[in-house]
Amino acid sequence: GAGVSQSPSNKVTEKGKDVELRCDPISGHTALYWYRQSLGQGLEFLIYFQGNSAPDKSGLPSDRFSAERTGGSVSTLTIQRTQQEDSAVYLCASSLEAVGNQPQHFGDGTRLSIL
Amino acid sequence: GQSLEQPSEVTAVEGAIVQINCTYQTSGFYGLSWYQQHDGGAPTFLSYNGLDGLEETGRFSSFLSRSDSYGYLLLQELQMKDSASYFCSSPNQAGTALIFGKGTTLSVSS
Numbered sequence: 001g002a003g004v005s006q007s008p009s010n011k012v013t014e015k016g017k018d019v020e021l022r023c024d025p026i027s028g029h030t031a032l033y034w035y036r037q038s039l040g041q042g043l044e045f046l047i048y049f050q051g052n053s054a055p056d057k058s059g060l061p062s063d064r065f066s067a068e069r070t071g072g073s074v075s076t077l078t079i080q081r082t083q084q085e086d087s088a089v090y091l092c093a094s095s096l097e098a099v100g101n102q103p104q105h106f107g108d109g110t111r112l113s114i115l
Numbered sequence: 116g117q118s119l120e121q122p123s124e125v126t127a128v129e130g131a132i133v134q135i136n137c138t139y140q141t142s143g144f145y146g147l148s149w150y151q152q153h154d155g156g157a158p159t160f161l162s163y164n165g166l167d168g169l170e171e172t173g174r175f176s177s178f179l180s181r182s183d184s185y186g187y188l189l190l191q192e193l194q195m196k197d198s199a200s201y202f203c204s205s206p207n208q209a210g211t212a213l214i215f216g217k218g219t220t221l222s223v224s225s
Contacts, residue, residue: 004157033212042202042215043158056211091157098210100145103160 002026004107006092012113015084021077021110023092029105031098032069034077035091037109043091049075050098079112087114117141119203119216126222127193135188135219137203145206147179147186148213153199161188161201190221198223 005024013019025032030051035043045059049069060066064082069075079086089111093104119139127133137147146165150158162170164179164186176189190197200220204213 035212035215040218042217043204043213045207045212045214048211050211056209058209059212093158100206100210101163101165103148103163104158104213106157106159108157 004092004094004105006090006107006110008110009108010111010113012115013082014115016081018078018080019082019112021079021090021092021112023075023077023107025073025075025092025094026105027073029094029096030072031095031102032075033093033095033104034067034075035093037089037091039088046077046090082112082114084114087112117205117207117214119205119214121201121203121216121219123217124220124222126224129193129195129223129225131193132189132191133193133221135190135201135203135221137186137188137216139184139186139203139205141184141205141214142208144181144184145210147177148204149175149177149188150202150204150215151199152202152218158202193223195223195225197221 032049034046047067048056064080067077089109091109093106095102121137148163149161152158162177174191179186200218202218204215
């Protein structure tokens with residue numbers, strides 16, 4: 001596709017349920033990032049994948065959060081036993097290579113609401 | 116740690132010039148980028164400064180002074196469509212992701 005695609009665009013679920021968010025990066029982009037954006041806030045780094053290297057998981061806020069990237073392309077972010085504080089917009093981005101002068105291309109995000 | 120500070124809000128009128136400042140504290144420095152985000156939309160890349168000086172892209176320019184740990188985004192000939200949030204960002208120490216400021220909301224009025 002032309003850009004980064006995320007699904008679902010909106011997700012409402014009850015506290016305690018598990019959710020899975022999907023990201024389809026731009027074809028050929030080796031680097032993939034997940035960020036979280038709370039209302040009126042900046043973007044908070046969650047996890048980074050670069051090619052076949054081990055991901056940088058240093059931004060994941062708790063062990064309820066996990067992510068994987070299959071075949072160097074599509075990525076899924078999973079939140080287990082969701083809590084109300086997990087409510088936010090989850091943004092995925094990809095870039096040709098790792099950061100620096102490479103622009104990151106963002107998807108429209110998944111707006112997650114925990115009731 | 117790393118942090119980027121920028122004003123929370125800026126207002127201006129159509130046709131004016133506005134400057135959005137960003138000061139940073141980083142462990143190591145790998146450049147300053149700017150992103151624009153309209154309400155409910157995806158952040159989009161505007162510019163990158165790796166070295167001191169001014170980078171110009173149409174109506175938008177970005178400046179960096181590494182000795183002052185400071186940069187700014189300059190928007191000229193403002194249009195209503197420029198109303199958005201603007202974020203400065205810089206790579207983290209590991210070079211694995213971007214650290215973002217909290218964003219500056221620009222409101223352009225007629």
